[in-house]
Amino acid sequence: MRSTLRNLVAALALTAALLPVTASAADPVPDGMVAGLQSDLGLTAAQARTRLAQQDTADRIAAALGRDLAASAWFDATSGKLTVAVTDKTTADRVRAAGAVPQTVARSAAELTGLARQIGALAGRGVAGVSGWGVDARTNSVVITVHDRGAAAGFLDTATALSPAVRVVDGSPQRQQSGVVQAGDPWWPGTESNCSIGFAAVDSTGGKHLVTAGHCTNDANQAAYGKNTSGTKGEQLGTSNVGGSRSINANEGDFGVVAVNHANNWSLSNTVNTWGNGAVSVNGTAEAVVGDAVCHSGNTTQWRCGKVTAVNQTVVYQGGPTIEGLTYTDACSNSGDSGGGYVMGSGSTAKAVGLHSGGGNPCGQSSPNTVFQPVNEALQKWNLTLYTSDVPPEFSLTLSATSGSVRAGSATTTTVNTATVSGSAQNITLAATGAPAGVSVTFNPGSVQSGGSSTATIATTTAAAAGTYPITVTGTGTTNGHSASYTLTVTTDPGPSGSIVNGDFETGDLTGWTKAGTASNVTSPVHGGTKAALVGSTTATVESTLSQTFTAPTGAGQLSFWYKMTCPDTVYYDWATAALKDNAAGTTTTVLARTCSTDTAYKQVTAPVNAGVSYTLTLVNHADGNPYDISYTAFDDVTVSGGTPPAGGVVNGDYETGDLGGWTSAGATGNIATPVHGGTRAARIGAVTPSTDSTLSQTFTAPAGATQLSFWYKMSCPDTVAYAWFTATLKDNTTGATSTPQDKICTQAKSFQQVTVPVTAGHSYTLTFTNHDDNYADDPVYSVVDDVTTTS
Numbered sequence: 001m002r003s004t005l006r007n008l009v010a011a012l013a014l015t016a017a018l019l020p021v022t023a024s025a026a027d028p029v030p031d032g033m034v035a036g037l038q039s040d041l042g043l044t045a046a047q048a049r050t051r052l053a054q055q056d057t058a059d060r061i062a063a064a065l066g067r068d069l070a071a072s073a074w075f076d077a078t079s080g081k082l083t084v085a086v087t088d089k090t091t092a093d094r095v096r097a098a099g100a101v102p103q104t105v106a107r108s109a110a111e112l113t114g115l116a117r118q119i120g121a122l123a124g125r126g127v128a129g130v131s132g133w134g135v136d137a138r139t140n141s142v143v144i145t146v147h148d149r150g151a152a153a154g155f156l157d158t159a160t161a162l163s164p165a166v167r168v169v170d171g172s173p174q175r176q177q178s179g180v181v182q183a184g185d186p187w188w189p190g191t192e193s194n195c196s197i198g199f200a201a202v203d204s205t206g207g208k209h210l211v212t213a214g215h216c217t218n219d220a221n222q223a224a225y226g227k228n229t230s231g232t233k234g235e236q237l238g239t240s241n242v243g244g245s246r247s248i249n250a251n252e253g254d255f256g257v258v259a260v261n262h263a264n265n266w267s268l269s270n271t272v273n274t275w276g277n278g279a280v281s282v283n284g285t286a287e288a289v290v291g292d293a294v295c296h297s298g299n300t301t302q303w304r305c306g307k308v309t310a311v312n313q314t315v316v317y318q319g320g321p322t323i324e325g326l327t328y329t330d331a332c333s334n335s336g337d338s339g340g341g342y343v344m345g346s347g348s349t350a351k352a353v354g355l356h357s358g359g360g361n362p363c364g365q366s367s368p369n370t371v372f373q374p375v376n377e378a379l380q381k382w383n384l385t386l387y388t389s390d391v392p393p394e395f396s397l398t399l400s401a402t403s404g405s406v407r408a409g410s411a412t413t414t415t416v417n418t419a420t421v422s423g424s425a426q427n428i429t430l431a432a433t434g435a436p437a438g439v440s441v442t443f444n445p446g447s448v449q450s451g452g453s454s455t456a457t458i459a460t461t462t463a464a465a466a467g468t469y470p471i472t473v474t475g476t477g478t479t480n481g482h483s484a485s486y487t488l489t490v491t492t493d494p495g496p497s498g499s500i501v502n503g504d505f506e507t508g509d510l511t512g513w514t515k516a517g518t519a520s521n522v523t524s525p526v527h528g529g530t531k532a533a534l535v536g537s538t539t540a541t542v543e544s545t546l547s548q549t550f551t552a553p554t555g556a557g558q559l560s561f562w563y564k565m566t567c568p569d570t571v572y573y574d575w576a577t578a579a580l581k582d583n584a585a586g587t588t589t590t591v592l593a594r595t596c597s598t599d600t601a602y603k604q605v606t607a608p609v610n611a612g613v614s615y616t617l618t619l620v621n622h623a624d625g626n627p628y629d630i631s632y633t634a635f636d637d638v639t640v641s642g643g644t645p646p647a648g649g650v651v652n653g654d655y656e657t658g659d660l661g662g663w664t665s666a667g668a669t670g671n672i673a674t675p676v677h678g679g680t681r682a683a684r685i686g687a688v689t690p691s692t693d694s695t696l697s698q699t700f701t702a703p704a705g706a707t708q709l710s711f712w713y714k715m716s717c718p719d720t721v722a723y724a725w726f727t728a729t730l731k732d733n734t735t736g737a738t739s740t741p742q743d744k745i746c747t748q749a750k751s752f753q754q755v756t757v758p759v760t761a762g763h764s765y766t767l768t769f770t771n772h773d774d775n776y777a778d779d780p781v782y783s784v785v786d787d788v789t790t791t792s
Helices: 031-041 045-065 089-098 109-123 153-160 375-381
Strands: 073-076 081-086 101-104 130-136 141-146 166-170 186-189 199-202 208-212 222-227 233-240 247-250 253-259 293-298 302-316 322-329 341-344 351-359 370-374 394-399 403-407 411-422 427-433 439-444 447-449 453-460 467-476 481-491 514-516 519-522 532-536 543-551 558-566 575-582 587-595 603-608 614-622 632-641 664-666 669-672 682-686 693-701 708-716 725-732 738-745 753-758 764-772 782-791
Touching (some): 031 293, 045 073, 045 081, 045 293, 109 302, 153 166, 186 233, 208 375, 253 370, 351 375, 370 375, 403 453, 411 467, 411 481, 427 453, 439 467, 519 543, 532 614, 603 764, 764 782
Parallel strands (some): 141 166, 403 481
Antiparallel strands (some): 073 081, 208 253, 222 233, 247 253, 293 302, 293 341, 394 411, 514 543, 532 632, 575 587, 682 782, 708 753, 725 738, 725 764
């Protein structure tokens, strides 16, 4: 008799909509899940149902927050909520708004992941006595698990010296366990012992497959057999590892594919064998987080449940490979369970999460554990979709903005949002049609899993003709496709002689400018005239921009604008910045580095330009959306002029004016009385408190007879040059060449140091001093410059 393949299935598209914290009568938790949690976690039926419903809500929030934050999250069974490790206020606010609980920690996920990679590099192909390592978000550390401290002593000494964040714990050696595929039913690779079936899947042509453990599918083109009515080895169901390219059992993972292609014509099912514990079926996939309750089905230990204890772990299998990206649970297992499916969730939302890979202590011993391979990685590797019975996979596609207007030579964006409507999540490839000559549409990323989003950039060249154009954005999935319409309007008014249009904003509106986010024409504060532009708002906003593409007119040599910022926060969260893109060369210059200050008066920014060249100026105000410290920036009097710098060379190079007149500053800068090199004043770049990037720059013309530029600096840098530095660059605006008179340096200088560099009389130059601090509280970094002169 032909056996039916049981399977779990996939829907990555977890939306932000939250489920109730108790299971409803209309959507009951599968009896098998409840029975498993009662048996293995010691819960009552009511407690099991409540936990699964709360966990389902938490997992939806984790998916909505995205993969990066989900990796730092765990389900807290006591509170019934998702907890997420964060290091900054912006992320904490985002987590809280999503319905989760932020927990502030000292080390970022990126820092811990980098540390885990360093440990992996030290371990190489494996270290005796070591079972594995990985990030533990709950303790904000990287944990190395060992089963023989003596054998691993040298490695542990080196690894723990990397950071106090490295912890060592004792565990058991990990073994890969023989097994096969079918949501718990056995399958046999050729004449070998059985594994357990994971999940049924289909390809884009409807071909039938099973995903299972990679160490069960090592041999190419091997016959695969299913069970008969007595549960022992029966007839052939298909072929394992077709072509030798459908099995991974190495650093990348532990997963493989069996093609269900034999003439015996086995069918697929989305039910799971719970070995008499009640029906469970699945309609999608999910990514498990620490604390999730999961159950797995395998031919040897049958139906076992436990909690996820660690994710994204590197596991060293005894006598086998070292594999990254695996998940630990405290369920138990044994040989023959390999490849079997792991399930979590409640009611009709039950999800497939993994394929059994191996374990430490088996059932019956103390402190058992199991290891599984996340199932989504296996599906994505070979572009498969988990089988969901007769429910076809379906997705939706929408655009955040369905129209936009740009001046030729500039660009605009819209967000492509996707969601899984039914069945499994699927990979969606994005494309656009209908763009006219001079218009391009690109996507970042170019493909997404349903439930994900992508940024579509609609860019135009100066050759794009004015007009209104319909553009169609299409998403093609593994089984179907959908599209959405976007209307693009291109304008080509270049303004008088190609110069800045409405740079003084005296029209009373934002004519000539392209706005994104929140920007408006205001009557206060202004620099000149009666109007200015406000980027951002006096109410809470996020990032807002104002941009314009222009051609520098004949005789032009300098762009100038004035800004006045209100920023009660810090540059870590809020800032103003400005960028100037040379559209001919394709290069972008940051003319105003990120700055956060509450200014009492407008400040000027200048940048060199070349006549006849097309540029795009973008003025930015970034705010974190916090209503208690609102940041916004006013811009005014944006002009292009002849730009001839003072013929006498550097202005206020000795800073004896008591201010920074003649200089353009960004970040933390000031005129100070000590230390000084000559006279009574100098300039400080950076601050005695933690900061980020700070700059001081001036454009000047080397006077007649000048052959050399000279300046003196003194730095306070208790850090290293890897994290903090001072540097100086000199751009010859006449030739376009840039030199670095002072390379990056980090030093605790006792006296001022002199730097000299040759210049050519009559050439225009831009000198820029930069102090970079990593904003670390214990070692603020700043630099002092003085006596900047040109000499013969």
